[in-house]
Amino acid sequence: MTRPEGKPTRGTTNQNRLRRVDNWIAAHAAGALHDAADPLVIDLGYGETPVTAVELRARLARVRPDVRVVGLEIDPERVAAAAPAADPPGLTFARGGFELAGLRPTVVRALNVLRQYDEAQVAPAWATMTGGLAPGGLLVEGTCDELGRLAAWICLDHTGPRSLTLAARLSTLDTPATLAERLPKALIHHNVPGEPVYDLLRALDDGWRDAAPYATFGARQRWRRAVAAVKAGGWPVLDGPARWRLGELTIAWPAVSPSMPAKFS
Structure with a gap:
């Protein structure tokens, strides 16, 4: 088996940490998911627990009930630990990295993954992931804080970056300047x-x-x-x-x- 591309993340996560980006994906990728013959979505680098993949499946099922979510992790111990949360065919877990385990997803969500890499490694990782997308597919890559109150993500297709989204829990926002702390790796420096x-x-x-x-x-x-x-x-x-x-x-x-x-x- 080919060694997955990438390295393990810190693995920390919390319930609802990725709610903002999930809801954005549900709104902006609805057309792509609706048109896909195989509505496959990858949660790349889901961490020590599978909670974010479980939540992603539930949120996208409102858009496409037969959506399939595959959680990918490089660490085989994390894949084994996530197995009890699997609900085939809607939610499964496998070992994989930027090469997406050879799958052809319509959407890839890669949150808090590239933050630990050097900036020079970002573009090659983007190219690898977008190169594995199904036609019309999207990659959503970004960063958020531990509780998901502040987040920023970049949406890409096979041609490269299309947009930057900034998102905040407004009830706790002091100033938009704090969003700078959560800029994706391609922008933070x-x-x-x-x-x-x-x-x-x-x-x-x-x-x-x-x-x-x-x-x-x-x-x-x-x-x-x-x-x-x-x-x-x-x-x-x-x-x-x-x-x-x-x-x-x-x-x-x-x-x-x-x-x-x-x-x-």
């Missing part, structure tokens, strides 16, 4: 003056500050005003108020791509 992602976070932070009077009506109204200000400032915002009220902001990738990114091929 570029949060410096002169880089687009730095300018985006600054614009969002400025909008949040200027919208402080709307805090009287709740954090959602304040966030919506802040995102609206970002859009009015010329940023290519891809989502609308229905997603903003959830504490999200999705930007077209070219607007935040690092000035000297690693090559994607």
Whole structure:
């Protein structure tokens, strides 16, 4: 058997940690899942416990009841430990890494996986994963905090990155600047003056500050005003108020791509 590509993650996880990204996938990949003859989704690097894979299957089943989720881990002990949670054919577990165990999924979710790698390793990992996607498939790669209150992820297809999404639990958000701590590996070292992602976070932070009077009506109204200000400032915002009220902001990738990114091929 070919050795899986990659290395084990720290493995930490919590219930509902990935709820925000799961719900985003359910909304944005609904068309791809609906059209897929085999609605296969991979949860890459699910960690020490299979809870995130179990939750992903349940959330995507609302979009496509016959969706299949395969949790992949490099560590064979984690695969064995997850076996009792399997519910074939809807949920299974196997050993695999960036090569996706030779499967051809419609969606790959890889959260908190590439954070431990060097930035130079990100683009090759992206290329390996997107190269294994089914036609029209998507890769969602990013990072979140331990409780899932702050998150950021990049959506890619076979051509490369398409968008960056920032997401926060608004009731506990102090300032959007804290989202910088959870930027994906491809961006986190570029949060410096002169880089687009730095300018985006600054614009969002400025909008949040200027919208402080709307805090009287709740954090959602304040966030919506802040995102609206970002859009009015010329940023290519891809989502609308229905997603903003959830504490999200999705930007077209070219607007935040690092000035000297690693090559994607």
